[in-house]
Amino acid sequence: MRLLILNGPNLNRLGMREPDVYGNQTLKDLEERLLAYGKIQNVDMNFFQSNHEGELIDILHDSEESYDGVVMNPGAFTHYSYAIRDAIASISIPVMEVHISNIHKREEFRHTSVLAAVTAGQIVGLGFHGYELAIQAIMKKVEGETQ
Numbered sequence: 001m002r003l004l005i006l007n008g009p010n011l012n013r014l015g016m017r018e019p020d021v022y023g024n025q026t027l028k029d030l031e032e033r034l035l036a037y038g039k040i041q042n043v044d045m046n047f048f049q050s051n052h053e054g055e056l057i058d059i060l061h062d063s064e065e066s067y068d069g070v071v072m073n074p075g076a077f078t079h080y081s082y083a084i085r086d087a088i089a090s091i092s093i094p095v096m097e098v099h100i101s102n103i104h105k106r107e108e109f110r111h112t113s114v115l116a117a118v119t120a121g122q123i124v125g126l127g128f129h130g131y132e133l134a135i136q137a138i139m140k141k142v143e144g145e146t147q
Contacts, residue, residue, distance in 0.1 A: 001041075001042065001043045001044065001068050001139060001142065002043070002044045002045075002046075002066065002067045002068050003038075003043055003044070003045050003046075003067055003068060003069050003070065003071060003135060003138060004045070004046055004047075004048065004059070004063050004066075004067045004069075004070045004071070005031070005034060005045055005046070005047045005048070005070075005071050005072075005131065006047075006048050006049075006056065006059060006060070006063075006070055006071065006072040006073070006074075007027065007047070007048070007049040007050075007072075007073045007075070008049070008050065008051070008056055008072070008073060008074040008075035008076070008077050008078075009050075009051040009052075009075040009076055009077065010051065010075055010076070011027055011049055011073060011075055012027055012049050012051070014026050014027045014029075014030065014100075015027075015029070025128065027049060029128075030128050030131065031047050033128055033131075033132075034047075034131055034132070034135070037132050037135065038135070041135065041136075041139065043135060043139065045135075046067075053077060053081055053083060053084065056074070056077070056084060056087075057083055057084060057087040060072075060084070060087040060088060060090075060091060060095075061087060061090070061091065063091065063093065064091045064092060064093055067093060068093060068138070068142045069093050069094045069095065069096070069120075069138035069141070069142055070093065070094070070095040070096070070138075071095075071096050071098055071131055071134040071135060071138065072088075072095055072096065072097060072098065072119075073097075073098045073099060073100065073131075074097065074115060077115075078097070078099070078103070078110075078113045078114070078115055079110060079112060079113065079114065080114060081114065081115070082114060084115060085114050085115050085117075085118055088115060088118045088119060089118040094119075094120035094138050094141045094142065095118075095119045095120060096119060096120050096121050096122075096123065096134035096137055096138055097113060097115055097116060097119040097121070097122040097123070098122075098123050098124075098130045098131055098134045099122075099123070099124040099125070099130070100125075100126075100127055100128065100130065101124070101125060102124050102125025103124050103125075104124065104125075105125070120137065120138065120141055121134075121137055123137075
């Protein structure tokens, strides 16, 4: 199993940005945690983070050729990027949407995901553990255990 872990804008600022919302751990800490988890689950992972919408779209398009699925934290693009929505809809591999914080308990503009309708699912508010749950969900989906 090969997965892409895709992080959007401002996630490179984890550990510095709003620690009361996102915690004190960094993006590197997240990647190290997921690599260790991947070894246990026998999942190979690659990581990509960008603050640029077009780069995220390009990597989504290319992901279909190299990965079984994508775990994506689209950051603020969640709420308004129809271009990322269309990129997800255009690929045949599952994409799980993940958010470290519970977007439904935050500002009202964060309550709506324009991506949710084209993703395999959405996990919010469980911190870094949400990524691990997303990996499990994609594994089950790819193996045909869930719809």
